[in-house]
Amino acid sequence: MSLANINYSLLREAEQFLFVEARLADENRYEDWESLWADDGVYWVPAENAEIDPEKEMSIIYDNRSRISVRIRQFLSGKRYAADPEIKVRRVVSNFELLEEDGDEVLVGCNAIYFVSTESDDEVWGSRNEFRLRQVGDGFELARKNVFLVNAHKALPNLAFLI
C-alpha cells in the first residue's frame, strides 16, 4: 500500500473504534464490550502460532458469537474465580494499518502490549492483533478479532481477562 493511497479518514475511524474496544476490555466492562460484536462475530486466540487451523487444532479461545456470550455471562456470574479479585489491565495498542478494504468490511492490523495484574502476579503480554470491522450506520461492529500472542508456543498462565 503506497502512502499516497492510504485512506486516512477510514484508518482514524477504525483506530478510534479500536481504542474504545481496548478501553472497555481494560476496564472489564463486559457487557459494553460484548455489544461491539456482530451477530456472526468470531473471537480467536490460537495456541502455538497463527498458522494453525482452528477447526482442527487447539486454540486458547475460538469463540463463535454464542460462546462469546457464554464467556461474558460467566464473567458476570460473580463466580468466575479466575477473575476474582478483579484483574487489572492496561494495554497500549499501536502500529495500526489498514490491511484490506472489502466492501463494507475493513481488516485492521495492530500490535498490543498488556500490563496485567492478577492476584498472584504481574504479567506482561504481547500480541499482533487483526480485526475485521464491518461498517454499520456511522460506526463499526466487530466481525472478527484474532489475537496472535507473541509467546503462544509456550506454556501460558491463566488468561482470564479480555485480551
Add this chain to the structure above:
Amino acid sequence: MNDLSSIENWDDHIFSDGVDGRLYNDQHVFEQELKKIWYTTWVYVGHESEIPNTNDFVMKSLGLEPIIMTRSKDGNVNLLINTCTHRGNKLCSKSKGNQGSFTCPYHSWTFKNDGKLMGQAYPDGFKNADKSALGLKRVPRIASYGGFIFGSFAEEGPTLEEYLGGATELIDRLLANSPSGEIEVTTGYLKHKVRGNWKLLVENETDGYHPGFVHASVFMVSNSRINELYGDKSSSLSRDYGNGHTEIDLRPEFRKRGEELSWFGTNKERLPDYVEQMKAAHGDEKAREIMIDGTPHAMIFPNLFIAEIQMFVIEPISVSETVQHVTAIQFKGSPDINRRLRQQTMGSVGPAGFLLADDSVMYERTHQGLQTKTGYRTYTGRGNHRERLDEDGYLVGDSTDDLPSRGIWKHYKSLMEA
C-alpha cells in the same frame, strides 16, 4: 519445627486423613520426589499416534528431563535424552518434525533417531573414542498400553501392566468408545502453566467435591448437567485402583439417565455416523451400553489425566510450578464426534477455559495458603466412614469424598519410603 531435608519417618508427615502442608512446597521434598517418583516409576510420556510415520519425532518430557520421542526405521519408539554426548549441548530445539537424524549445532556430531552416534566432525581426532558408547542416553525402559507410551528410568521394576493394575480397564473403557478401538492425539496441545505444586493438580483431577463450587459459574451460564454428577445426592463413585490411580466413576448417574451420549451432553440424533460406527463395531446392545457409560474420568499416577473428552499431561517444572498439557481426545476414523470433542475441549480447558482457568486459580490459591508456617496439616478424611469395596475389590466412596486423595497419598508414601 524440624526441617524436611531428610525425613526418617513418613508417618510423621502423611496420615490416614491428611498431610503435612510443607510436602507441597519444600524444595528437599521435591528433590526426593524427582528421585523416588518421577525417575523411578512408570511415567506417561506420549501417544503412539503423535509419531505415526518412520522418522517422526516429538519433544516430550519425563520428570525434569526433555525427551525426544522418535520412531526409528525399525518401527520402534525411542525415548532419547535431549543432551549431546559430546559436551552437553541441547541437541534438538524443535517441538516436532520428521527426520532420521539429529545434528548437534555446537560441533556437528550427528545421531541417528534411535540414539546411535553416526558421525563426528573431523573424525581423525577420535582415534581413542568408542563410538558405540557415545550414543544418546536413553530412558532405559519403555512400554505402551493401548497406544499410551510410558517410560521408566528404573532399570528394573514392575512391568507397565503390573504398575497400571486395574487402571488398564480405564484405558480399555476409553478405547471402547472409539469405533475403531483406537484414539489419536492429533490436535496439538494447550500448555497451561500454574504457580502451584504438581500434587495439587493430581489430587484435584479426581476431586469430586469441588465441581459444584468452583465450576458453579458454568452451571449458571450454560445448560451443563455436570452439577447432577457431583452433588452429595449423586450416585457417582470415587474409586482407588491402588498404585495411586483413581477415578470418579460417573456411570451410575449415566445409567440412571439411560440415554446414549448423554455423558457427552448430546444425543444419538446429533452424531448419527458415530452411532452407526459404534453399532457396526460392537453390535447394537453392547454399543448402547458403551454409549450410555461414556469415557472415564481418571487420574493415572503420576501424570496422565483422562478427563472424558480430553487428556492432560502433568509436567512438574519446580516445587512451585507445573504445566498442564491438554489435548482433545480423537476417535480414529470418526470425524463427526471428533469435531465436537475438539470444540468442547477448547471451551473448557486451557488458560482461558470455562473450567480450567477456575481450577488453576484454585491451585495457585491453595499453593499460597499452604505457605503457612504454623505447623499446618490438610484434612482428607471426608467419607472415610463410608469407604467400601466394590465387586472387584477396589475401594470406593461417594463421588464427593476425599477417597482419591487418600489413595494418592498412600501410594506416594510407599514410594517415598522405599
